[in-house]
Amino acid sequence: MSFAAEVNFDGLIGPSHNYGGLSDGNLASAKNAGDVSNPREAARQGLEKMRLLVRAGLVQGVLPPLPRPNFDLLVQAGFGGSDRDILAAAAREAPQLLKVAYSASAMWTANAATVSPSADTADGRLHLTPANLSTMLHRSLEHPDTTATLVSVFSGDEHFAVHSALPMHSDFADEGAANHVRLCAEHGARGVELFVYGREAGESTAGFPARQTRLASEAVARAHGLEASRSVFARQSRRAIEAGAFHNDVVCVGARDTLFFHEAAFEDTAGALEALKRASSGLFELKPVMVPEADVPLGDAIRSYLFNSQLLQFPDEDRLVLVAPIEAQETASTRRFCEGMVAGNGPIGRVEFVDVRQSMRNGGGPACLRLRVVMTETELGACHQGVLMDEETIDALQAVVARTYRDRLSPADLADPAFADECRIAREELLRVLELEELA
Template identity: 80%
Template sequence: MSTAFEVNFDGLIGPSHNYGGMSEGNLASASNSGEVSNPREAALQGLEKMRLLLRAGLVQGVLPPLPRPNYDLLVAAGFGGSDAQMIEAAASQAPQLLKAAYSASSMWAANAATVSPSADTSDGRLHLTAANLSTMLHRSIEHPDTVATLLAIFENEDRFAVHAALPMHADFADEGAANHVRLGESHGSEGVELFVYGRESGESTAGFPARQTKLASESIARSHGLAPQRTVFARQSRAAIDAGAFHNDVVSVGSTDTLFYHELAFERTDETLEALRKAGDGLFDLKSVMVPQADVPIEDAIRSYLFNSQLLQMPGEDRLVLLAPLETEETESTRRFCEKMTTGNGPIGRVQFVDVRQSMRNGGGPACLRLRVVMTEDEIAAAHQGVMMDEAKIDALQDIVRRTYRDRLSPADLADPAFANECQLAREALLEALELSGLI
């Protein structure tokens, strides 16, 4: 077993962060639709979260924002002429499409890809499959640029395998690591990978969309070379989806040997836990922490994003730390549960609260903002070093954000072609700071 670390690659929130309300089933996104956002504050909040974990002794990376607006979408929709002409025409003829082209949703890096560490794969390489995000238009346009970003960071083919997104068909709907949990005795040991899906291929369901299919999860497990006996597929409960848990990470989170979940997270909870224990036999003893519906109604869990938190193994601490949004502290039922949980002798010993309100108002908590990538020391050294954070780099990125991002943005502002130029210049400055100018 080699020494390995869980590297959090946080999505750097882009300058077009706005409350477009385009994500069906995401209650926070819908409730704040059309309101004025603050891209500058959003990005600074995200960078401060990165700084917090860096100072705690964790390894921290960053994923840059994708190019916005996405002119390819506008061209595909029949708009032509100069960039400014396309923006002005789309603003008057198809404003929803323009909002999709400007979407900053790649900030939620948990949806960027599904990741299997080298300890779990048949070829001993770290595998990443970009998510197709085919259910929602504004997210379905991300994966080509996501693949380019991943290839730029994980370019060493001897150590990394970057897979393109699955086919853009409803049967292959894939939302990335937001529906995937990796469990094990430690980050460097062989582990068990849990894939959570909302529907079978060809199955249609009433209510909010079930965004992950079993076929997508099975396809990724195959391409990553995962051992079938160490892989578990579990169905997310319909009750959770209809309550607003559009991804499994809204009702469940896991790390090392611990699964923290809501009572209504899985369709067949007992079977899921038994399958995880069987898959982990000889590797680790599963520790499960269930939050009862009677203690925390699922509506509170979703509103507070109790589970959309980072479950972290902090250096020097013998129990896990839950990094939760301030909304978890401000919701009475979740605050009470956290207090009760941490005073016991369970695997989660502390809850730390962090301010990511700009992201939360658009439907993404601390866990949404990061892609977990378990990496050995050699793999970290082989990755692109420009995206590995230190204090100076965070300072530099914050300086760029303060200089180039607006502190007020309404959906109506997207119609101004000058704003498109602002977004381009801001992204170019960020990419240069991250030594990723090849992505410009």
């Protein structure tokens, strides 16, 4: 077993962060639709969360915002002329489409891709499959630019395999790592990969959409060369989806040998746990931490995003640390559960509450904002170094945000042609800091 570290690649929140209410099944997105957002504060909050992990001694990466507005979408929708003409016509004739073109949802990099570390794959390379995000229009536009970003960061066929996104069809609906958990004894050891899906291919469901299919999960596992005996496919409970858990990471998170989940996370909890225990046999002893409905009602779990937290092994700490949104501290049931959990002798020994309110108001907690990538020392050295964070780089990004981002943005402001120029300039300056100018 070689040394490996879990690197969190956070999405740098873009200058067009707004509350467009585009995401069906996301209760926070719907509740705050049309409100005024603060892109500057949103990016600052995200960067300070990164700083917390850097100061803790963890390896922290960042992925830049995607180009916005997406003029290709607007041109394909029939708008023509100059950029100013396109924006004016879209604002007048299709304001909902303009919000789609400006969506900053790529900041939730848990949906960027599914990642399998080299310890798990048949060819010994790190595999990444960008998610097609085909269920929601605004997210379905992301994967071409996300793929280009991942290719720039993880270049070189010797160590990395960046796959194409799955076919853009509902049977292959794929939401990336938000429905995927890797469990292991140590990050560099062989592990078990848990894929959670909401429906079978061709199956229709009433109510909120089930965004991940089993077919998509199986296709990713196949492409990554995973052992069938170390891959588990479990169905997310319909009740959780209808309650607002549009991704499984709203009700479940795992790290190392620990799975932290709500009682209502899976359709068949006993079956899922038994399958994980079989798959982990000979590798590690699974430590399930199930939160009962009686202690934390499902509605509280979803409103507080207790499970949309980062579960991390901090250096020199024997037990795992849960980096949770401050809303979980402000919700009585989740606060009580966290207090009791850390007072016990289970695998989670501390909870660190962080302020990512701007993201939370759009339905994304600390776990949404990061893509976990387990990397060996060699792979770390082979990836693009400009996206690996230290405090100096975080300070430089904060300076760009303070200089170029607005502190007030409403959906109506998207019609301002000057705003499109602001977004382009801000992104170009961020890319220069990260030495990724080829993505401009």
